[in-house]
Amino acid sequence: MSFYHHTTMSDEQRPLHAIKDAVAPFYVGVDVGGTSIKIGLIDDAGHTIDTGAVDAAGINQNVTVVKTAPLPHDAVTAMAESISAMLSRLKIKKSQCGGVGLGVPATMNKMTRRLNRPPNIPAWTDYPLCDELSRLVEMPVLFGNDANAAAYGEYWVGSASGQPSLALITLGTGIGTGIIINGKSIEGNVGYGGECGHIIIDSSDNAMICGCGKRGHVESYCSATGVALRTISMLMHRKTSIRPKITPDTKLSDIPKIVYFEAEGGDQVAMEIILDTAKYLSIGIASMLHTIDVACVLIGGAMTFGGKNVPLGQRFLSQVTQEVKSRVFPAIAESVLIDFATLGSDAGYIGAAGLARDHAKSSAK
Numbered sequence: 001m002s003f004y005h006h007t008t009m010s011d012e013q014r015p016l017h018a019i020k021d022a023v024a025p026f027y028v029g030v031d032v033g034g035t036s037i038k039i040g041l042i043d044d045a046g047h048t049i050d051t052g053a054v055d056a057a058g059i060n061q062n063v064t065v066v067k068t069a070p071l072p073h074d075a076v077t078a079m080a081e082s083i084s085a086m087l088s089r090l091k092i093k094k095s096q097c098g099g100v101g102l103g104v105p106a107t108m109n110k111m112t113r114r115l116n117r118p119p120n121i122p123a124w125t126d127y128p129l130c131d132e133l134s135r136l137v138e139m140p141v142l143f144g145n146d147a148n149a150a151a152y153g154e155y156w157v158g159s160a161s162g163q164p165s166l167a168l169i170t171l172g173t174g175i176g177t178g179i180i181i182n183g184k185s186i187e188g189n190v191g192y193g194g195e196c197g198h199i200i201i202d203s204s205d206n207a208m209i210c211g212c213g214k215r216g217h218v219e220s221y222c223s224a225t226g227v228a229l230r231t232i233s234m235l236m237h238r239k240t241s242i243r244p245k246i247t248p249d250t251k252l253s254d255i256p257k258i259v260y261f262e263a264e265g266g267d268q269v270a271m272e273i274i275l276d277t278a279k280y281l282s283i284g285i286a287s288m289l290h291t292i293d294v295a296c297v298l299i300g301g302a303m304t305f306g307g308k309n310v311p312l313g314q315r316f317l318s319q320v321t322q323e324v325k326s327r328v329f330p331a332i333a334e335s336v337l338i339d340f341a342t343l344g345s346d347a348g349y350i351g352a353a354g355l356a357r358d359h360a361k362s363s364a365k
Helices: 072-089 129-137 146-157 218-222 224-235 252-264 268-292 311-327 330-335 344-364
Strands: 026-032 036-042 064-067 097-104 107-109 114-116 141-145 165-171 175-181 296-301 337-340
Touching: 026 072, 026 146, 026 344, 036 072, 036 344, 064 072, 072 129, 097 129, 097 146, 097 344, 107 141, 129 141, 141 146, 141 344, 146 165, 146 175, 146 296, 146 344, 165 268, 175 218, 175 268, 218 224, 218 268, 224 252, 224 268, 252 268, 252 311, 268 296, 268 311, 296 311, 311 330, 311 337
Parallel strands: 026 097, 097 141, 165 296, 296 337
Antiparallel strands: 026 036, 036 064, 107 114, 165 175
């Protein structure tokens, strides 16, 4: 979701590519979420191929949506069945496919190819996800963290297309980051190479507590949860139109939405909260840029305050850009591109397919 009532390209039905115009080979992208799994068939040029409606509710159009099962074996079986059905409908042979990319909200043991304690799907811990899916679909399966998969999607065919490197920062309940440099996903020694949401921006003893349990991280201040908690704190000291909108029954996840609407209506405290979010985020981005010096930083996820098509979203991005450039070396400030991501929720499966494509082409050399 993008804040909130404004529709952006990332929220609309994306244009689909006719199979007759597709460029082989094909790649399957799988984006595993906490409640659902998206599966898309992508051609060699990065186009999503039309699959039609695939469930009783007619939910999709360009991806297969599978309810995430509590048991990994059931989920993998559903993935395999959906992939097979998709290829069958489109009359595509497995020999025409270069592989499957799997984006999961977890890290993986590279030696065993098993998941390391995925927080949203704990029952999948230590399950041989890649190998089991590969056995069922009879194709190679490449694993990627979901944030890195989404980043690769933006790198391949999204806002960073043509850029040599990027970092994608997704603002939601937490903060995810994916980093791509020269086409390669930065994963680190144990899979936490892109966790820039946990850069420390406040080292004080009373710094806000992050969802991971540590203090002072970017996520503590700039995630939807962090914005909600900062808002509640300000209500104790400031006069604002936000106050009567928040009751004991209001969910934390709804508070940033209230802040957004009140800022649109001219409330100065709400606007201050949003601009402070930009400031805190810029501190983390500046530290990240001094470490990896990427050409492009993209902001996506649920909390973009309307995104590029809305004045408030534009002001948020402008504030982030201004703050970042005031904090980094002049050469970085002059060259870095800071923008919103464009692929929305499609980035995960597109990028997962792109990672599989990159792996297949590298292996063929």
